[in-house]
Amino acid sequence: MMEKPIKSNIKIEHLIETSNYFYQNLLGYKPEQTSLQQVPKNQWSEFTNTRGLNPNSSGIYLPRNQTAVIQQNNPLSLFHEYFGHGLYCEKSQNGQALVNLEKKLLEEERQEFSSKKFTLEDIQKFRAGSQAFQGLDEFRKENLAQYETFAIWTEYLLSEKHNLKEKFGKKYDSFSREEKEAIDSVINFSESYGNLATFYASGLARKTTPKRIESLLEDIYKDKLKDVEFALIYGSKKDFSDIDVFMVGKTPQESHSDWLDVKYKSHKEFNNGLKNFDVRTCNPLMTGEFIFGDKNYFEKSKQKVLTQLITEKAIKHNLKWFHRMQRLKDKNSKDNFLTNKFGDYSQTYLGNALALRKGIKLFAKEDLLSYSQSEKLTQLKGGTENNAIRKYDRNVSAESF
Ligand SMILES: [Zn+2]
Numbered sequence: 005m006m007e008k009p010i011k012s013n014i015k016i017e018h019l020i021e022t023s024n025y026f027y028q029n030l031l032g033y034k035p036e037q038t039s040l041q042q043v044p045k046n047q048w049s050e051f052t053n054t055r056g057l058n059p060n061s062s063g064i065y066l067p068r069n070q071t072a073v074i075q076q077n078n079p080l081s082l083f084h085e086y087f088g089h090g091l092y093c094e095k096s097q098n099g100q101a102l103v104n105l106e107k108k109l110l111e112e113e114r115q116e117f118s119s120k121k122f123t124l125e126d127i128q129k130f131r132a133g134s135q136a137f138q139g140l141d142e143f144r145k146e147n148l149a150q151y152e153t154f155a156i157w158t159e160y161l162l163s164e165k166h167n168l169k170e171k172f173g174k175k176y177d178s179f180s181r182e183e184k185e186a187i188d189s190v191i192n193f194s195e196s197y198g199n200l201a202t203f204y205a206s207g208l209a210r211k212t213t214p215k216r217i218e219s220l221l222e223d224i225y226k227d228k229l230k231d232v233e234f235a236l237i238y239g240s241k242k243d244f245s246d247i248d249v250f251m252v253g254k255t256p257q258e259s260h261s262d263w264l265d266v267k268y269k270s271h272k273e274f275n276n277g278l279k280n281f282d283v284r285t286c287n288p289l290m291t292g293e294f295i296f297g298d299k300n301y302f303e304k305s306k307q308k309v310l311t312q313l314i315t316e317k318a319i320k321h322n323l324k325w326f327h328r329m330q331r332l333k334d335k336n337s338k339d340n341f342l343t344n345k346f347g348d349y350s351q352t353y354l355g356n357a358l359a360l361r362k363g364i365k366l367f368a369k370e371d372l373l374s375y376s377q378s379e380k381l382t383q384l385k386g387g388t389e390n391n392a393i394r395k396y397d398r399n400v401s402a403e404s405f
Contacts, residue, residue, distance in 0.1 A: 016042070019079055023087055023162055030200055031095075032211035038090030039069075042076045056124045065089035065155075067099075068106035080171055083162040088155025096207040097244055098147050105140040112136050149186065154206050156183070157190045161199065198223025204263045209243035214295040217249065221266075221295075224259065231255045233271075234297030238288040249295075250288035278309055280321035281360055283352045283372065290367035310365070319360045326353035351376045 020040075027034040043051045051073075052059040063074040063081030070093060072085035093099035109131075116130055131137040144151075163172040179187070194202040200220050204210055217237050222229055232253035239248030249266040252274045259266040267288065269277065277285025286309055294302055329350035336342035352369055355376030359366045366372050 016077055016079070016082060019082060019162075019166060020086075022166070023083075026162075026165060027087070027091070031203060031208065032213070032216065033095060033209070035086060035090045035094060037070050037094050038086055039071045040082070040086050041071055041073045043073060044076045048075050065093075067093055067103045068110045070094070070103060079166070079168055080159050080163065080175060083159040084155045087162060088158035089151070091158075091208070092151065092154050092206075095209045098150065098207055102140075102143060102147070102151075105136070105143055109134065109136040109140055150206070153186045153190055156187050157194070157202070157206075160187070160191060161194070201264075204247070205261070207244075207263075210245075210247055210263070211243065212237060212241050212247055214293060217247065218296050220247075220264075221249065224264075225257075228255055228257065232268075232297060234299070234302045235295040236288055236292030236302070237295055238292035239265075248288070250292055252301075274305075278305060279312070279315075280318045281309070281314065281356060281365065282321065282325070283349070283356050286367050287352070287369055287372075291369075309367075314360045314363060314365070319357050322353045322357035322360065326350050326357060329353055348373070355379070 024034040048062075049059045051057075052061070052064070057064055062078050063072065063085040065072050065085040065088075067089075070090065072082075072090050074081035074085055089099075093103050112134060113127065113130065117126070159175070160172055163169055176184070176187070190202065190206075193205065197205075198220065200216070201223055204220075214237060218235070221235065225232075232251045235249060235251045237247065237249055239245065241247075246262065247264050249264070251266065251268045252271065253268065254270070256268040256270050256273070258268050267284065269285065274285060276282070278289075289302075289306060290309060327350075329346045333343055333346035333350055336346060348369075352372040355372035355374075356366065358379045359372070359375050364375075366375055
C-alpha cells in the first residue's frame with residue numbers, strides 16, 4: 005500500500021486571520037504596512053543565495069520594504085518575521101527608526117546604482133564607505149538583542165495560542181544558553197504581568213482605552229485590585245508616553261517604570277490632597293478619565309474640589325511642595341529625566357499656589373505651568389519685592405519641612 009504524503013494542514017491565511025484578531029483585541033492594532041512573501045521550500049536556498057542572505061534561516065524580515073519573507077507554510081516563521089519583526093517595525097519607536105535608516109540607505113544605493121549593472125560585491129563595497137550604512141549598522145548592533153528577543157517571544161506567544169507549542173519547543177532546544185536566558189526572562193515577565201504589559205514594556209505603541217487599562221491593571225495587581233475604590237487614567241495618553249494611572253484604595257502600592265506610572269493613594273492621603281488642592285491629587289482627579297470602581301465616589305470628590313473654599317493652608321501646602329520639588333530637582337541635576345520631572349512639578353506647584361492665591365482653581369498641568377510662567381513675568385516686569393513668592397516664602401520658612 006502506498007503511504008499518503010502527509011499534507012500540511014496548517015493554513016497560513018487562517019493563522020494570519022486569528023492572530024490579527026488577537027492583536028486587534030489586545031492592542032488595538034495589527035500589522036498593516038508589512039507585506040508577506042512566501043517562498044516554496046525547494047526554492048529557498050536559491051532565493052537566499054541570490055540576495056546574499058543566510059540560507060539556514062527559515063524566514064527573513066526586510067526592514068527597507070517592510071516585507072516578511074517566509075518559507076511556504078512555516079507557521080513559526082510567520083509568527084517571527086511577520087508578527088514579530090513586522091509589528092515591531094510598525095509600532096515601536098526603535099523599529100520605526102530602523103525602517104527609516106534602511107530607507108535612507110536604500111535611497112543612496114538607488115542613486116549610486118540606478119544607471120549601471122552591479123554585483124553583490126559592488127553593493128558591499130559601496131556600503132563600506134557609506135555613512136548611512138555605518139549609522140544603520142551601529143543602530144542594529146545596539147538594538148539587535150531587543151529586536152530578536154521580541155520576535156522569538158512572539159513565536160512563543162502565538163504558538164501557544166495556536167496549539168503549536170511542540171514546534172516552538174523544538175526550536176527553543178536549538179537556542180544557545182544566552183538566547184534561552186533572554187527569551188526566558190521575557191516569558192517570565194509575561195507570565196507575571198500579562199501579555200499586554202509585555203508588549204508595552206517592549207516599546208510597542210500604547211493605545212490606551214479605559215477597558216484596555218483595566219485589563220492591564222488586572223494582570224498586574226491581580227486580586228489586590230479589589231481593594232481599589234476607583235481608578236483613573238490621565239496624562240498625555242500618547243502612543244509612546246508612559247501610561248499615567250491614579251487609584252484610591254485600601255492597599256496603596258505604587259508602580260513606576262518607564263512605561264507605566266501608577267499613583268495609588270490611601271483614603272487619608274486622597275482626602276488631604278483634596279483639601280489642599282494638591283497638584284498630584286487634583287490634576288488626575290479633575291482631568292482624568294474614569295476606568296472602573298465607585299463612580300459616585302469619584303464624581304462626589306470632583307464636586308468637592310469645585311465647591312470647597314480655598315484656604316491659606318492649601319496655598320501654603322502647594323508652596324511648600326514647590327520648594328521641596330525645587331530641592332529634589334537641584335539634588336538630581338545630573339539626571340535629565342529627574343531634573344525635568346521635578347522641575348515640572350515645582351512649577352505646577354508654584355502655579356497652583358499663585359492661582360489659588362487669586363482665587364483661581366486650575367487643574368490641567370499646562371494651565372498650571374503657563375500660569376506660573378505668566379505670573380513670574382508680571383513680577384519681573386513689576387520688579388517689586390512684594391511678590392507672592394517672597395511673601396509666602398516668609399510664611400513657609402516658619403514651618404518645618
Ligand atoms: Zn529575527
